[in-house]
Amino acid sequence: MKILLVSMNSIHFVRWAHQLENSGHEVYWFDVLDGGKAENLPWVYQITGWKQKYPNLKGRHFIKKRLPFFYKRISFLIENDVVKTFKKTIENIKPDIVHSFVLYISCAPILEVMKTYNKIPWIYSSWGSDLFYFRNLPKYKEDILKVLPRIDYLITDCMRDINIANELGFKGNVLGTFPGGGGFNYDETNRYIKPVEERKTILIKGYQGxxxxxxxxxKAIQSLTEELKEFTVVVFGADIEVANYVIKKKLSNKLSxxxxxxxxxxxxHEILELMGEALIYIGNSNSDGMPNTLLEAIAQGAFPIQSNPGGASAEVITHNKNGLLIENCEDINEINRHIVSALSRMDLIKNAFKLNQISVKPIFERQLIKEQVLDAYNKVSKS
Structure with missing residues (x-):
């Protein structure tokens, strides 16, 4: 079977594609943003380098960066059209399945082509904020309402998005709910897991934006000087405004x-090592699907305190059992209470560690997810 994947080049996409290696299928990838070859996918037929009519044109990058509006107006003169290029790709490959990842990046740009080739089954993978957040923006919602009726099969990273897709016009079949990059290889990461008693780190995901x-x-931990005196607070993946906040508020004078x-x-692997030595992991956002970092933190034995946009995180965390859920990501007092509660209940943290290692972690093991994913593709081919 010929499977044509349509996506930007990202770490999650590469991990997903690896599930198809040695599957017996011919796998093609149309790099929809033409960001460059994926060196980790040498066995995939990669359609890249298609965008620029004149790849060596001098001054193009300068104009695109300094005069973006002007570049957009003249782009048709120096860039190939994605619709025409994808149409040629379909004609050349004659795929049995087209699988797009993220609606506004990999579905909307090729919709007109997929309407023409309406006999080719079209799978759409919804990741993160793809539906939950962007349905609230008129421009993106317009694309969602156009795309979903043409989609034949849906894959999501959380159950929440199945209901959203149905509400917004999806009429096809759901193939499953899987982590965005497929499952996790615990053989490589178990060695980083420390016993609960040895953990002296509070790990915070540092995204803002x-x-x-x-x-x-x-803000929630600023008043917890006494409670956190034995711990090192590590903020990883910190955006510049987060780092600036730490400096401005002189948090290093109050906390380690x-x-x-x-x-x-x-x-x-260093992030996973940090998770393996963290007593508590805190992830907080106003929109997401099923965060891969949450699943990794759980697998590495950190006690999760996680925001719960639209109920997605509640699909893996039972509040006060194997973690704590932040229901209002803006509520500093709520976050503060959860941290204090966790630090004062070591029995909860130890029980959550056991429960997550025994009951939650195995569900997302890579080989198990891979078998389910390959079964999903085979269902499409037989339909």
Whole structure:
């Protein structure tokens, strides 16, 4: 079977694609943003380098960066059209399945082509904020309402988004709910897991920007000098405004705190090592699907305190049992209470560790997810 994947080049996409290696299928990838070859996918037929009519044109990057509106007006002169290019790709490959990842990036740009080739089954993978957040923005909602009726099969990273898709016009079949990048290989990460008694780190995901709310977490811990005196607070993946907040409020004078900048790109195995030595992991945002970092933190034995946009996190966390849920990501007092509660209930943390290792972690094991994913593709081919 020929499977044509349509996506930008991202770590989650690459991990997902790896599930198809040695599956017996011919796998093609149309790099919809033409961001460059995926070196980790040498066995995939990659359609890249298609966008620029004149790849060596001098001054293009300068104009695009300094005069974006002007560049947009003249782009048709120097860039190939995605619709025409994708149509040629369909004609050349004649895929049995097209699978797009993220609606506004990989579905909306090729919708007109997929309407023409309406006999080709079209799978759409919804990740993160794809439906939950962008349905509230008129421009993006317009695309959602156009795309979903043409989609034949849906894959989500949380159950919440199935209901949203149905409400917004999806009439096809649901293939399953899987982590965005597939499952997790615990053989490589179990060695980083420390016993609960040896954990002296409070780990905070440092995203801010559009949806991250880590500054609210930092505000919540400012008054916890006494409770956190034996711990090191580590903020990883920190956006610049988060780092600036730490400096401005002189948090290092009150707490033992370490900020790891997002722009410095911490290797993935080092993040997992941090999770394996963290007593508590805190992730806070106003919008997400099923966060991969949450699942990784759970797998590495950290006690999760996680925001719960639209009820997604509640699909893996039972409040006061295997973690704590932040229902209002803006509520500093709520976040503060959860942290104090966790620190004062070591029995809760120990019981959550056991429950997550025995009952939650195995559900997301890579080989198990891979078998389910391959079964989903086979269902499409047989329909």
């Amino acid at each position: 559009r949806s991250g709310r880590s500054i609210q977490v930092l 705190i370490k900020v790891l900048y997002r722009k410095d790109f911490l290797p993935h």
